[in-house]
Amino acid sequence: MTIYDYKIKTSSGLTRGMNRYKGKVMLIVNTATNCGFTPQLEDLQKIQARYEEQGLQVLAFPSNQFDDQEPLKDGEITEYCALNFGVNFPIFKKIDVRDKDAHPLFQYLSEQKSFEGFNTEHPTAKLLMAILNEKYxxxxEGNSIKWNFTKFLVNRDGEVVQRFESTTEPLEMEEDIKALL
Structure with missing residues (x-):
């Protein structure tokens, strides 16, 4: 099975195949609108705008699995992201990205690229680690998604080539993205 075999739902409920992004470099992100990492949406949009014509596609998948940080409904999420961060890349239907009900796409992504730790130099890393150690x-354990704004970089052939955790800012990934374009 490849990434192109998975089906996803738009925020309006339409089913789409990942094969519509065949030949593109994809940056797949699980998002939330009420998270300390939510401002990353602004830089994700900058990257999308900067490299869209060269074949980059950012894809956002909201999830409410991490401390209930995505309270909005699907259409509200899209509107919030557009109004507050200028987002115009696709934001899909809210899904689970870990545990038994995880969407198959995120199960696949997590299997393809292992968790290698957080960037402990990030200003929010200590707080995130404290929350995870205390509450969750x-x-x-394992390679599942640890928090909001885990980012997977997929090359034009559909291979998951890198995983970036919440504590990696989008602009820090720019050279890796350019190398695939």
């Missing part, structure tokens, strides 16, 4: 220690 089981999240640290």
């Amino acid at each position: 220690p089981h999240y640290m």
Whole structure:
């Protein structure tokens, strides 16, 4: 199975195949509108605008699995992201990205690229680690998604080539993205 075999739902409920992004470099992100990492949406949009014509596609998948940080409904999420961060890349239907009900796409992504730790130099890293250790220690087991704004970089052939955790800012990934374009 490849990434192109997965089906996803738009925020309006339409089913789409990932094969519509065949030949593009994809940056797939699980998002939330009420998270300390939510401002990353602004830089994700900058990257989308900067490299869209060269074949980059940012894809956002909202999830409410991390401390209930995505309280909005699907259409509200899209509107909020557009109004507050200028987002115009696709934002899909809210899904689970970890545990038994995780969307198959995120199960696949997590299997393709292992969790290698957080960037401990990030200003929010200590707070994130404290929350995980205190409230959700089981999240640290295995390779599943650990928190909002985990980012997967997929090359034009559909191969998952890199995983960036919440504590990696989008602009820090720019050279990796350019190398695939």
